[in-house]
Amino acid sequence: MTDEMLGADEAAFIAAARSEDTAQFAVLTERYRHELRVHCYRMLANYEDSQDLTQETFLRAWKKRASFRGHATLRTWLYRIATNACLDFLDKRNDRTPVPVEVPGATAELRYLQPYPDRTLPEDPQESAVARETIELAFIVAVQYLPPRQRAVLILRDVLGWPASKAADALELSLASVNSALQRARVTMREQLPDRRLDWRSPATHELSHDERAVVKSYIEAHERNDVDGLMLLLRDDLRFAMLPVGASASTAESAVDGWVRGGLFQPGYDDWRCIPTTVNRMPAAALYLRTPDDPEFRLLNIAVLHIVDGKIAELTGFGAADKPWLGLPATL
Known part of the structure; x- marks a missing residue:
């Protein structure tokens, strides 16, 4: 491929690589940071x-700049590098898979799971990178049940929409291996997401529904009133609850609420709350701020991420939030 046939970004990248122009290299690659993340x-x-x-x-x-010839777009080349960097990372870690838990109805949990702040998502709502159903926690968790290379194949093929030949080239696999890995990955995803739509390349909603906004409002009001009964009314009986990274979990609303109460929720010292609505992973959430008797300010404690079905909370995933400035939440109220 000659320089005249290259796209503008590709030609500019090659020129920057040849001239060792680090500033231009940064300009050309930085625009892909959000989607690569x-x-x-x-x-x-x-x-x-x-x-x-x-x-x-x-x-x-x-480091690999001299190897770029423009045979693929700059975006494709960067995705290939990112995918293999993640695979190398996973090859070196033995703590990046779901771990069993002793909770009836729960198979495993991801103690390394973290929420994704919506403010750092790519701005273009048409990008497959921001499709709500592929950034929600349920999808992210389900993908973790796949072996790393199956995971990569599923994301490249079914989320990003790459053809099999392109995915095979990126992962240095045969077409047969890619097709086989994709079929196995889809089976696992159907098992992990039995009630969810699995066609992630078709248009998906990005905005919260009226029901979701109303339930978050009620959840916040119940917290601020120290209203256990009101909180209980918002939960489906088969609620799935997890609190990360501590590993607390429950598979019914009753067991979750019992655990919260035993842990001191709404008791002295844990009864002065202020909450604000927010979103992470394109999901409704509430940031929970606690004021203790010896502190004049409400301090960020947790963030509760809610999956709402038919006006009830079906899944509640809590995360410690005080040590996550990247969430973009105020530290105090």
């Missing part, structure tokens, strides 16, 4: 890891 997050389910691996992608791209 989402890609790494889908692979790893951890926002901080995805930040690190996105940076690793740019470092590898600079």
Whole structure:
């Protein structure tokens, strides 16, 4: 492919690589940071890891700059590097798979799971990178049940819509291996997401529904009133609850609420709450702020991420939030 046949970005990248122009290299690659970070997050389910691996992608791209010939677009080349950086990361870690839990109805949990702040998503709502159903926690968790290379194949083929030949080239696999991995991955995803739509390439909604907004409002009001009964009314009987990274979990509303009460919720010292609505992973959420008797301010404690079905909370995933400034939430109220 001659320079005259290259796209503008590809030609500019090759010119920057030849001239060792680090500033121009940064300009050309930085525009892909948000979508590459989402890609790494889908692979790893951890926002901080995805930040690190996105940076690793740019470092590898600079080191490999002389190998770029424009046979693929710059975006495709960067995705290939990012995917393999994530696979290398996973090959070295033995703590990045679901772990069994002793809770009836729950198979495993991801203690390394972190929420993804919506403010850092790519801005273009048409990008497959921001499709709501492929950034929600249920999808991110389900993908973690796949072996890493199956995970990569599913994301490249079914989420990003790459043809099999392109995915095979990126992963240095045969077409038969890619097709086989995709079929096995789809079976696992159907098992993990039995009630969810699995055609992720078709248009998906991005905005919260009226029901979702109303339930978040009621959830916040119940918290601020210390209203256990009101909170209970918002939960489906078969609620799935997890609190990360501590590993607390429950598979019914009754067991979840019992655990919260035993842990001191709404008791002295844990009864002065202020909450604000927010979103993470394109999902409704509430940021929970607690004021203790010896503190004049409400301090960010947790974020509760809600999956709402027919006006009730079907899944509640809590995360410690005080140590996550990247969520973009105020530290105090």
